[in-house]
Amino acid sequence: MADNKEKPGTPSPGRRNFLRDSTLITALSLTPGAVLKAASEKADERFAELFEKIPLRLTVNGQAHALSVEPRVTLLDLLREQLKLTGTKKGCDHGQCGACTVHVDGERVNSCLSLAVMNEGKEVTTIEGLAREGELHPMQAAFIKHDGFQCGYCTPGQIMSAIACIREGHARTRDEIREYMSGNICRCGAYPHIVDAIEEVQKTGGKI
């Protein structure tokens, strides 16, 4: 295998080059020379912000936000890194674990698979938005009562999923709860206790 030398890949165009090229095409009405000069003087980041961020209006936990975000930012990273709502967790970034589950217009969504800009005008509820006036949501209380977690990392996603599971009408039996909660992985293995908590909240029959 000694002769098996791997060559570095073809250099990808740098962002700066891209900006320089695209400004040539799209910004002819501006003074091209000035733009190029600005780009080469490292002012390109400010241009990038202008060109590459787009406005986003959405409501999170009842609070309206008017934001400017890059289209590549996921809803999960927007919540955690920009809005500082770190209750929503990053577990895989692939929609395979459910730790990032939030409600968008009342439905459970893996926020790592949703680009922030896809949520224009929508209402997002995170784990931080459940407790009202210091009173725990019944599902939060039930998770504590039944010890439906250990390390707590998957817990916000489990609780958001659990509430949606009942609202969807998918919590009529223990087996049905198991099936419809299987998108939320708990590596500590608290599953039976999670089912206990959901079953209890379902049986109380209150509006959740």
Add this chain to the structure above:
Amino acid sequence: MSEKFLFPDDTDRVDGVAKVTGKARYFAEFDLPGLTYAVLVTSSITKGRITQLNTRNAARAPGVLAVVSHLNRPVTAGYESKEGPAMRIFYTDRIFFNGQPVAMVVADTFERATHAASLVEVGYEKEAFNTDFDGSLDQVKKPKNPAQGAYQRGEADAYKQAAVSVEATYTLPVETHNPMELHGILAFWNAADKLTVYAKTQGVKATQGTLARTFGLPAENVQVFSEFVGGGFGMALRTWPLEIGTVMAAKLVGRPVKLVITRDQMFTMVGNRPAAWQKIGLGASRNGRLTGITHHSLAQSSVYEDFMENITGMSKFMYGCENVNTTSGIVPLDLSVPIWMRGPGEATGAFALESAIDELAFKLNMDPLDFRVLNDPETDLEKNKPFSDKNLKEAYKRGAQAIGWKNRVQRPAQLTEGDWQIGYGVSTGVFGAFRRSATVRAVLNADGSLVLQSAASDIGPGTATGMVRIAAGVLGIPASSITFELGDSSLPPAPSQGGSSTLSTVGAAVNDVCLQLLGNLKELAVNAGLKADAPFADILKKNNLPYVEVTKESKGGAEQAKYSMYSFSIHFVQVKVHRRTGVVKVSRIVSVGDAGKIVSPKTAKSQMVGGAVGGMGMALTEEAVLDSRYGRYINNNFGDYHVPVNADVPDIEVIFIDKPDPHINPMGAKGMGEIALTGFSAAVANAVFNATGKRIRSLPITPDKVLQETAGV
């Protein structure tokens, strides 16, 4: 001994509200001014050298502050010394394994760092490598530590002369910890010689020590915070190279740097349970007395660092047998180094030993429970000491009753339910019960509230909940008035959370500091003309004290040399095996814990339940599949590496013997983290045999193996 403990009625987890409201903050969730984001660039070859590292485009990308690599890393004292680790991140151009970090991009946003990392160009010179464990069993490295090497008492290979014997080979693939929280670290330098990190660690003092050594700082100049840890299972018992690299990056950019690795990187840079090969020989007399146990083990390790766990340990003492011989070795491969994973060594060994015990019992036509009871020793024949506490016969009995063992049929493949074949299995699990040294500070405030502090950790079992309950029991005050602070390296020292020793070690220190506090308060009461048992708040008020503080170190004594101390578990399972598809469903589980006094029943039950679920994964689905042509894991995500999900898991009954160990510590309580999982996989394998007559000796027990195997009876 436990009579003096009046534990409060079952306490909810003390940090439960923080965890269900999203207020609990894990390492990546601290917002520091000027925070920057790191993303790793990893090796795409398995062995060789970096010949070219072009960071120009990455460095020029918007928002990028630095690209750290072996070309520009800051001088790092611990890496310059000969005693430093073999694998030093960003230190040389050497590649030891596929997925090894070769560069780190730091930018002002996560997205910009991710994009820029894709612009780093790496050229390599490849060398021949070997990552094939099964094909390398003849390339064994003997352990350096003789205690881990060969063991013999009585005659070697006595099983070969026995009236009835079995001999078989058992294999386990690489299993990964994969806690839900991704690994990483958040680091910043407060000054040229002062470092603060928010870490994901099972030991803040251990992390502090490693960082201090690596960066040539006095330990007190390194501050480690790790209050909430999103699971560990052993992988956070060391400070990994990626953490060192992030601290280097923070030094280079002069700002806080946060690294959160990706899920696929969790398969290559933070350890695993190594693949293992084991050969077991067991012999018995016709009446079922064990006369010989032979256990050989080989496990995967890395070429740059030896890792070896105690796989054959259980074979030396679990059963009353005069003739035992064991050997252990490692097979170094061009892969990243493994690390202890829940039930380290013992879980691997127990799969083989407890499967073989079942095989021998079957050959003797004995109920495997009767066989175990018959060979349950009164003393530890390895250490030649009495057990401090062991109630296995009671545990077997109670578990058997709960699972309905009487419904099991000794002859396999007799019970069916439509297309499903039904079987029952049992196994034993064990792990050493330890008490190490810990120091706890207790501060009783004027309002009667108590704050306890120790640099302990909680990766999920509920450390603070247990500690609060112990303090409440000693002091006779409500658990709700007590706070236990942990996860901060500046607090009085405690050992790492590993080897099921936190409750015993830190719990004993909590007990001792509270007793001392109680003594001091009585003295203060009497001196102030109060009754010795006056309310604490009154005592402080009368003495005009804003608070009373006591700090105490506590550790085990002579009892540790006198007794052999272990926690035990018995796992009973009922399985259903689908006749046509080979699918195995675990339909019922009863786990019995014999781990001394149970301090916190609610969290203890969760720990046993969680161990059983982890054991299900080990038994049925978990396998990191390596393509040895490339040295890469091909199922490095949760879609392809299957951990149990809710629909896989039945209701789990947990039974505790709940009798205090009279010797280990004042509470009589022992650890349970490891025994919750140890042995579970064998119970499943034994149940599959009982259901089908097929003996699967290779984990995980996937449908293809079940279908391919022919019934042995």
